[in-house]
Amino acid sequence: MHETHEPTSSRATAYAPTDRTVPTRSANRASYDKELVHAILDEGYVCHLGFVRDGAPVVLPTLYGRIGECLYVHGSTGSRPLRMTGEADPGLAVCLTVTHVDGLVLARSAFHHSINYRSVVVHGIAHEVDDPEEKRIALDALVDHVLPGRSQDSRPANKKELAATAVIRLDLDEVSAKVRTGGITDEPEDLALPHWAGVVPVRAEYGAPVPDPGLAPGTGLPDYLAVL
Amino acid sequence: MHETHEPTSSRATAYAPTDRTVPTRSANRASYDKELVHAILDEGYVCHLGFVRDGAPVVLPTLYGRIGECLYVHGSTGSRPLRMTGEADPGLAVCLTVTHVDGLVLARSAFHHSINYRSVVVHGIAHEVDDPEEKRIALDALVDHVLPGRSQDSRPANKKELAATAVIRLDLDEVSAKVRTGGITDEPEDLALPHWAGVVPVRAEYGAPVPDPGLAPGTGLPDYLAVL
Numbered sequence: 198m199h200e201t202h203e204p205t206s207s208r209a210t211a212y213a214p215t216d217r218t219v220p221t222r223s224a225n226r227a228s229y230d231k232e233l234v235h236a237i238l239d240e241g242y243v244c245h246l247g248f249v250r251d252g253a254p255v256v257l258p259t260l261y262g263r264i265g266e267c268l269y270v271h272g273s274t275g276s277r278p279l280r281m282t283g284e285a286d287p288g289l290a291v292c293l294t295v296t297h298v299d300g301l302v303l304a305r306s307a308f309h310h311s312i313n314y315r316s317v318v319v320h321g322i323a324h325e326v327d328d329p330e331e332k333r334i335a336l337d338a339l340v341d342h343v344l345p346g347r348s349q350d351s352r353p354a355n356k357k358e359l360a361a362t363a364v365i366r367l368d369l370d371e372v373s374a375k376v377r378t379g380g381i382t383d384e385p386e387d388l389a390l391p392h393w394a395g396v397v398p399v400r401a402e403y404g405a406p407v408p409d410p411g412l413a414p415g416t417g418l419p420d421y422l423a424v425l
Numbered sequence: 426m427h428e429t430h431e432p433t434s435s436r437a438t439a440y441a442p443t444d445r446t447v448p449t450r451s452a453n454r455a456s457y458d459k460e461l462v463h464a465i466l467d468e469g470y471v472c473h474l475g476f477v478r479d480g481a482p483v484v485l486p487t488l489y490g491r492i493g494e495c496l497y498v499h500g501s502t503g504s505r506p507l508r509m510t511g512e513a514d515p516g517l518a519v520c521l522t523v524t525h526v527d528g529l530v531l532a533r534s535a536f537h538h539s540i541n542y543r544s545v546v547v548h549g550i551a552h553e554v555d556d557p558e559e560k561r562i563a564l565d566a567l568v569d570h571v572l573p574g575r576s577q578d579s580r581p582a583n584k585k586e587l588a589a590t591a592v593i594r595l596d597l598d599e600v601s602a603k604v605r606t607g608g609i610t611d612e613p614e615d616l617a618l619p620h621w622a623g624v625v626p627v628r629a630e631y632g633a634p635v636p637d638p639g640l641a642p643g644t645g646l647p648d649y650l651a652v653l
Contacts, residue, residue, distance in 0.1 A: 245473035247484035256475035404626030
């Protein structure tokens, strides 16, 4: 396992780099700035959660939410990663990654093709959340990550639903962001080649909301959906 | 490690399920159909690649390409996962996951909130590609995954660039897709609640291509970009 390190102070403006958060490549694209990390995390709601099962890696897409320096992931109490946190809860070593694709970078040379992106990689030990109040707040955060304001406009989980839902927490401590922005790179001798070169912006687009046919009479489109 | 299993026949129309490709939850959303798996893979170009380093999971976003029943991932010869395939190349245990988000599923109850999505999870041992011809074809596939047709409209990698690029291959053998589509689920007693419920479609949108200021005179927008 990795060497221990001093936990990042809650008042620090950046996460302390560690052996595994310093990239071997494109180190100039790496950042440990908390504000940047938070912004990348808050723009998304689907992460890819990695853990080790029987010695082999497993990567599953799942929803997440952030509250301060904690990330929360939920699932059925019967699901694999959550079951593996176990009764005694020694925690589960995870790597949680969030990626936004911002553009296709088309250089004249195949070699210099790239992607503009922003990603965050979090390493750590996830623990199951036992405290009912923390669990409730975490589930609200998960819903609000998908659509800010939505948790206040839905029926909260009842006791039975809370019992069927496991929530795990991963502290933001060993964290890095990686960002590529801007235009293409090409070799000077390729600049006169007749290939189109440039950037194609990419973003997530929301279509018109499709209401459930059985909406209660008078239920209009809420503001948080109208602004999408 | 996991039990061995019969490799999926190349003529089979579905991948053989294994212990780790049968989900513990929502098994009705799982599929092993090759056509579906290929379609999900071919719609994307960024995967999340998981591997184990010093006993801990690592999940990194990276580009991929598919040729038949092989996936290819590339990187610098100095990058971590590729270095770990090593000289003797015993292979690297990986989990490669591709996810498309298709919609936000907003139920009246917080508990029944969900996401419409299509994902593919591939387990296996990745090996470095030594054959120069396979490497060349794999790199074309990577570029064409980002934009079909693009590899033919860019300067191919030269010897030096090929030498600096490592490519690893992962055979499609232990593979599953998972798909959620359709509308919301709500408890009968929640149907009269005054919360908006329904689905918000999500898709990747491409913006207007931004040409490099130094395009060679007369270089127009290629057809494969005009149709985005």
